Amino acid sequence: MFFDKYIVPVLIILAVAALFAFLLAFLGEKLKVEKDPIIDQIRENLCGANCGGCGYAGCDGFAQALYEGKADINKCNPTSVENKQKIAQLLGKVVEIDEPTVAVVHCNGVNSKIKANYVGYKDCKAAASVGGGRACSTACLGYGSCKSVCTQDAISIVNGVSVIDKTKCGSCGSCINECPYALIGRVPKSAKVYVACSNKCKGKEVIAACQNGCIACGLCEKNCPSGAITLKGNLAQIDYAKCNGCMVCVSKCPKKCIKEL
Amino acid sequence: MGEIFSIIIAAILTDNVVLNQSIGICPFLGVSKKTSSAVGMGLAVTFVIAISSVVCWMLYEFVLAPLAIEYLQTIIFILIIACLVQILDIVLKKFAPTLYNSLGIYLALITTNCAVLGTANAVITNGYNLLYTFIYGTSIGLGFMMALVLMAGIRERQERTIIAKPFRGFAIALVTAGIMALAFMGLAGMFA
Numbered sequence: 042m043f044f045d046k047y048i049v050p051v052l053i054i055l056a057v058a059a060l061f062a063f064l065l066a067f068l069g070e071k072l073k074v075e076k077d078p079i080i081d082q083i084r085e086n087l088c089g090a091n092c093g094g095c096g097y098a099g100c101d102g103f104a105q106a107l108y109e110g111k112a113d114i115n116k117c118n119p120t121s122v123e124n125k126q127k128i129a130q131l132l133g134k135v136v137e138i139d140e141p142t143v144a145v146v147h148c149n150g151v152n153s154k155i156k157a158n159y160v161g162y163k164d165c166k167a168a169a170s171v172g173g174g175r176a177c178s179t180a181c182l183g184y185g186s187c188k189s190v191c192t193q194d195a196i197s198i199v200n201g202v203s204v205i206d207k208t209k210c211g212s213c214g215s216c217i218n219e220c221p222y223a224l225i226g227r228v229p230k231s232a233k234v235y236v237a238c239s240n241k242c243k244g245k246e247v248i249a250a251c252q253n254g255c256i257a258c259g260l261c262e263k264n265c266p267s268g269a270i271t272l273k274g275n276l277a278q279i280d281y282a283k284c285n286g287c288m289v290c291v292s293k294c295p296k297k298c299i300k301e302l
Numbered sequence: 303m304g305e306i307f308s309i310i311i312a313a314i315l316t317d318n319v320v321l322n323q324s325i326g327i328c329p330f331l332g333v334s335k336k337t338s339s340a341v342g343m344g345l346a347v348t349f350v351i352a353i354s355s356v357v358c359w360m361l362y363e364f365v366l367a368p369l370a371i372e373y374l375q376t377i378i379f380i381l382i383i384a385c386l387v388q389i390l391d392i393v394l395k396k397f398a399p400t401l402y403n404s405l406g407i408y409l410a411l412i413t414t415n416c417a418v419l420g421t422a423n424a425v426i427t428n429g430y431n432l433l434y435t436f437i438y439g440t441s442i443g444l445g446f447m448m449a450l451v452l453m454a455g456i457r458e459r460q461e462r463t464i465i466a467k468p469f470r471g472f473a474i475a476l477v478t479a480g481i482m483a484l485a486f487m488g489l490a491g492m493f494a
Contacts, residue, residue, distance in 0.1 A: 053374065057381060072392050
């Protein structure tokens, strides 16, 4: 009785599972589709973050597309430059490899004044759809929509503002698309400074909204020894090709919105 | 012959898997943006439902029922369907690469499609024989494909129309699905 009731069902399930396991193993070996070993080598050289930043379904899809010549190696940000060169060699191509980038949040955030008390869902998009509650119309809301999509665990919310850990960031771009105010952008990995503000309003309005907003005073532009900073749309912009990392702009900015990265 | 005909009509129209039975909704909303991918998904589902319902029927009739362990039905069917999809994946990749590429990612997604498990269960509850099981499975798949292609056609046209802002995207898709289900309810009177 015991045997019939308890052991037989278990044996049946095990038997069916084992049958299918053998069948799968057998078929998998027997009907193996020949694949060019180069694809596997390309795959090994990719970083394996599976972030999807390249637009393909994971690193396997990207390796296949690279092999077929459909994809550009520079679409992958997390893979190191040496590995990209190895892949270019495997493909027998001369590829100009761009400098790797990291994502930064262009906002100081904490010092933006509060306009209204938002009590809804703790989600940036939901908050942004009703105005966000900050006086600045491009303030980081700190509800962590970017944090929730980050596959590398690189984003943390510090004092109500997202901060990206550049050692962990693979620059896949998920957070860039997630931020309702488009505050996140990419800068080269070697960048020394960044503009921590995205407000394109005139100086007076910015002062009314935030203590740390860029008021487009132009001091950074005037003082930059290498001419890397220009004002564009009431906002300082850094040309990283010219920037030598002297930090003059960081000390000159009256609003402390050019920051060390 | 008459019974076979009524099984086919019932499975496709009056007892449509998506619009009447409300199972397999996930791909119905997820893969109905383009007609071409709707056809691919529909073909893949038809293929898997037809084969899996036959295999499940055989296992039920020849193993579970004689041993009086019918309560294992659900768990064994899930096991069979998952393995079967994987086997199909391997076989198609080798012997029909064109079909494999056109089915693409949908084949793997079917593993967890509840329409497949629902059909395997329905076949047992209805007490069909092997031939009826195969016909019912294929017809359910075709009914699924029809619903999916109709939905994709409607959604493609919706893309080009002006829709009030709160209704855009999934909201209007759900409303459309609801109206389609209402329309299909009208067909239920065919056998009454």
